[in-house]
Amino acid sequence: MEMQNLDKLVQFRHDIHQHPELGFCEHETSRKVQGYLDDLGIDYVSGIGKTGVVAWIKGTSEGSDRTVGLRADMDALPLEETSGVDYSSKNKGCMHACGHDGHTTMLLGAVEHFHANRDFAGTIYFVFQPAEEGVGGGKAMVDDGLFERFPMDEIYGLHNWPGLPVGTFGLIPGPLMASGDRIDVTIHGKGGHGGLNPHGCIDPVRIAADFINRAHTIISREVDPLNPAVLSICAIESGDISGFAVIPDTARMSGTLRSLDKDTRNVMVAALERLAKSLEAYYGCTIELQIEDKFDVTFNEAGATESATKVIRETFGGDALAEGHKPSMGGEDFSYMLAACPGAYVHVGAGDDEHTHGLHNPGYDFNDKIIPYGVQLLTGLALESLGKQNRNT
Known part of the structure; x- marks a missing residue:
C-alpha cells in the first residue's frame, strides 16, 4: 500500500521512537506533534489531560455541524530496548514497546490527509492522548473536559496487533478489551x-x-x-x-x-x-x-462497530476483517472515552516475518508497513461517521 508522504511519516515515527517518554512526561513528544500541526497550519489546543493535544479540521462542505473524534496514544514503557534497530531508544530504560509512536504517526497522517482534502461536512477532532500505559491519561483528558470542550458525536481509536497479519483487522461489537x-x-x-x-x-x-x-x-x-x-x-x-x-x-x-x-x-x-x-x-x-x-472495559458501541466494519470491508476488501476475533484480556484506557462517547476500537494487523515480537517486549518494534493501513482506516472512519450522521440528520 503506497502513500505519497509515507517517507515523511516514517521519519517522524523513527524520531519519536528514539526519544520515548513515559506517561504524563511526553513533553517533547507533544511538542513535536504540535510542531507537525504548526507546519500544516492546523488549529489545536495543548495541555489537555496534562500533556494531551486536541486538533481539529472543519470541512468546507455545508449542511452539517456533526463531529467525530479520532484518537491516538503517545506514551512509552519503562523497558530497556533490545530491538537492534538503528533508531533505537536513546533514553535509557524507556522505549516504545507498544507502538504508540506508530499510532501517533498514523493520526498525523490522517491530519495531513484532511488538511489537503476538506471537502466534507462537519468537524473532525484529532485527540493525541498521553499516559495510556496504566497511569490514566484517557481519564485525565475526559476529566479535563475533553467532550465538553470538543463535543463529539462519535470517537474511534486503533491499536497495532502483532497477532494478526498485516492487511487484516480485528473488530467485534461489545467488549473488546x-x-x-x-x-x-x-x-x-x-x-x-x-x-x-x-x-x-x-x-x-x-x-x-x-x-x-x-x-x-x-x-x-x-x-x-x-x-x-x-x-x-x-x-x-x-x-x-x-x-x-x-x-x-x-x-x-x-x-x-x-x-x-x-x-x-x-x-x-x-x-x-x-x-x-x-x-x-x-x-x-x-x-x-x-x-x-x-x-474500564473497552466497549464497542453497536452502531459505531457496524460503521467501522463497513469501512474495513469497502476499503481493504471483504476478507480483511479477521474471522473469529476474540476479546483481549489486555487493557486500554481509551475505554474512558468510549464510556463517555459512542465509538469503536479496532485492532490493526501488524504481524509478518520481520516483526515477530509481541507488545511490551523489549525486542518489539512497530511495523512501518501498516502506517498506510492505519491512515486509510482513520480517514475512512471519520468520513463514514460524518456521512452516516449527516444521512440521519
Missing part, C-alpha cells in the same frame, strides 16, 4: 530467627505463599466459567536473599485483575477481601489490600 485493576498486598507479620525460633514469629513469607495459592483458585471456583477473567499475582518482595535465616517483618505483593464485565470484577474483588480477612484471623497478622481500578 478487559477492565484492569492493580492489586497491592502488604502483609505485616513478626520477624525473627528462621532456625532458632520460627514458632515465635508470624512469618509473612509463609502467609504470602498461602495468599498466592488461594488467590489463584478464585477464578476456578468463584467465577462463572462462561465469563472470561484473569487474576494474577505477578510480583513478591520480602526480606533479603542473603539473610537465609532471617524471617522478615513484612511481605509485599502486586498483581492484576482482568474481566469483561463489572459483575465478574466484583466477584473477584469480594473474594480477595474475604481471603485477606480470613488469613489475618488464622495467622494473627495484618494484611493491607488495595485494589486500584486502572481502566
Whole structure:
C-alpha cells in the first residue's frame, strides 16, 4: 500500500521512537506533534489531560455541524530496548514497546490527509492522548473536559496487533478489551530467627505463599466459567536473599485483575477481601489490600462497530476483517472515552516475518508497513461517521 508522504511519516515515527517518554512526561513528544500541526497550519489546543493535544479540521462542505473524534496514544514503557534497530531508544530504560509512536504517526497522517482534502461536512477532532500505559491519561483528558470542550458525536481509536497479519483487522461489537485493576498486598507479620525460633514469629513469607495459592483458585471456583477473567499475582518482595535465616517483618505483593464485565470484577474483588480477612484471623497478622481500578472495559458501541466494519470491508476488501476475533484480556484506557462517547476500537494487523515480537517486549518494534493501513482506516472512519450522521440528520 503506497502513500505519497509515507517517507515523511516514517521519519517522524523513527524520531519519536528514539526519544520515548513515559506517561504524563511526553513533553517533547507533544511538542513535536504540535510542531507537525504548526507546519500544516492546523488549529489545536495543548495541555489537555496534562500533556494531551486536541486538533481539529472543519470541512468546507455545508449542511452539517456533526463531529467525530479520532484518537491516538503517545506514551512509552519503562523497558530497556533490545530491538537492534538503528533508531533505537536513546533514553535509557524507556522505549516504545507498544507502538504508540506508530499510532501517533498514523493520526498525523490522517491530519495531513484532511488538511489537503476538506471537502466534507462537519468537524473532525484529532485527540493525541498521553499516559495510556496504566497511569490514566484517557481519564485525565475526559476529566479535563475533553467532550465538553470538543463535543463529539462519535470517537474511534486503533491499536497495532502483532497477532494478526498485516492487511487484516480485528473488530467485534461489545467488549473488546478487559477492565484492569492493580492489586497491592502488604502483609505485616513478626520477624525473627528462621532456625532458632520460627514458632515465635508470624512469618509473612509463609502467609504470602498461602495468599498466592488461594488467590489463584478464585477464578476456578468463584467465577462463572462462561465469563472470561484473569487474576494474577505477578510480583513478591520480602526480606533479603542473603539473610537465609532471617524471617522478615513484612511481605509485599502486586498483581492484576482482568474481566469483561463489572459483575465478574466484583466477584473477584469480594473474594480477595474475604481471603485477606480470613488469613489475618488464622495467622494473627495484618494484611493491607488495595485494589486500584486502572481502566474500564473497552466497549464497542453497536452502531459505531457496524460503521467501522463497513469501512474495513469497502476499503481493504471483504476478507480483511479477521474471522473469529476474540476479546483481549489486555487493557486500554481509551475505554474512558468510549464510556463517555459512542465509538469503536479496532485492532490493526501488524504481524509478518520481520516483526515477530509481541507488545511490551523489549525486542518489539512497530511495523512501518501498516502506517498506510492505519491512515486509510482513520480517514475512512471519520468520513463514514460524518456521512452516516449527516444521512440521519
